[in-house]
Amino acid sequence: MNDIIYFSNSFRADHARNHNQIGDKLLAVRKQQGLKQSDVSEQLQRYGVDISAKQVSKWEIGESIPNAYQFIALCCLLKLDPAVFTGRIPANDEIDDSDLTAEGKQLVNEFRSYLISTGRYEPRGTIKRCEMLVSNYKASAGIGFNLDNGDDFEKVMVPADRVPAGTDFGVHIDGDSMEPVYHDGQLIWIRQTQYLNPGEVGLFILDGKGYVKVFESRMPEAPFAEEYADSYGNVRPQISLVSYNEKYAPILITPDRELRICGKVLN
Numbered sequence: 001m002n003d004i005i006y007f008s009n010s011f012r013a014d015h016a017r018n019h020n021q022i023g024d025k026l027l028a029v030r031k032q033q034g035l036k037q038s039d040v041s042e043q044l045q046r047y048g049v050d051i052s053a054k055q056v057s058k059w060e061i062g063e064s065i066p067n068a069y070q071f072i073a074l075c076c077l078l079k080l081d082p083a084v085f086t087g088r089i090p091a092n093d094e095i096d097d098s099d100l101t102a103e104g105k106q107l108v109n110e111f112r113s114y115l116i117s118t119g120r121y122e123p124r125g126t127i128k129r130c131e132m133l134v135s136n137y138k139a140s141a142g143i144g145f146n147l148d149n150g151d152d153f154e155k156v157m158v159p160a161d162r163v164p165a166g167t168d169f170g171v172h173i174d175g176d177s178m179e180p181v182y183h184d185g186q187l188i189w190i191r192q193t194q195y196l197n198p199g200e201v202g203l204f205i206l207d208g209k210g211y212v213k214v215f216e217s218r219m220p221e222a223p224f225a226e227e228y229a230d231s232y233g234n235v236r237p238q239i240s241l242v243s244y245n246e247k248y249a250p251i252l253i254t255p256d257r258e259l260r261i262c263g264k265v266l267n
Contacts, residue, residue: 019157020062022071027060029078040077047073058185062156063172081107130160132167134187137210138174158187164266168192171203171210177243178212182265188212190263201265204241206251207258212265213241213251227255 016022030040037053037060044051049070058064066074075082133153153169167189173182178201182188196202196215204211220227220238239253253259 017062017065018154022065023060023062025080026056026074026078029080030060033078040074043077044070044073047076049073054184057183061172061185061187063185128160129157130163131155132158132163132170132189134170135172138172162267164189164191166191167266168263171212173212177245177248179245181244182212189266191266192263194261196261196264203262203265205260205262206241206253210262211241211251213243215261216240216242216250 030037035043037056040056041051041053051070055064059066065071071082074080132155134156136152136154156170158170168191170187170189173184173186173188176184190203198215198217200215201212202215204213204215217237217239239259241251241253243250
């Protein structure tokens with residue numbers, strides 16, 4: 001790296017964070033260099049940074065950001081000029097690099113990849129990005145959230161091809177109860193609905209807490225049938241919320257518990 005770095009005067013930290021500029025750039029460069037998240041985690045130890053592959057994932061999706069020392073170590077590892085994070089934009093998308101050295105061409109390509117990843121530069125054939133609502137609360141985090149309250153969501157830019165048709169909002173998974181299908185920190189997409197079919201994965205609020213589980217429904221066993229009967233003697237099915245991870249027992253929904261189906265998981 002050069003000792004003197006020329007930064008853009010137009011950089012805004014709030015815009016950079018809302019658009020996940022650091023995470024998108026790290027993801028793009030890591031893939032460009034053929035590295036896995038575990039490779040980054042292991043190689044950062046050479047620079048005195050001891051973090052897990054899961055933490056690298058959280059940086060890339062924007063759930064957290066590296067501190068100053070971790071950031072410098074990442075730039076050293078990935079051979080990145082920190083100035084690329086300030087949003088310098090070339091005059092047009094037809095870059096003439098004929099007069100550049102091999103190192104210069106590499107830097108241009110890295111910066112071009114960064115601009116593409118942030119959605120600020122979109123040459124022909126590049127996947128578009130879109131603005132989506134993402135919940136500020138996590139499913140299974142033990143905190144309920146109100147889907148009718150706009151303050152509980154923020155708008156983020158994401159690649160459009162990653163958002164399934166019919167999506168209303170996104171939410172992050174917290175914990176390992178839905179492994180191996182859904183992972184801790186993963187952003188999942190939800191279509192709002194009050195109804196699910198057995199076997200479908202949904203977002204629920206149970207007694208004020210958010211969960212992502214498999215929706216199951218069955219007739220209650222005979223000794224407990226009366227608890228699920230209405231005034232006409234009709235017996236309602238008993239709902240259970242099931243985890244993919246077998247170490248978690250199903251959550252049986254009894255009449256005294258308050259369950260709300262918020263939506264269906266689309267990815």
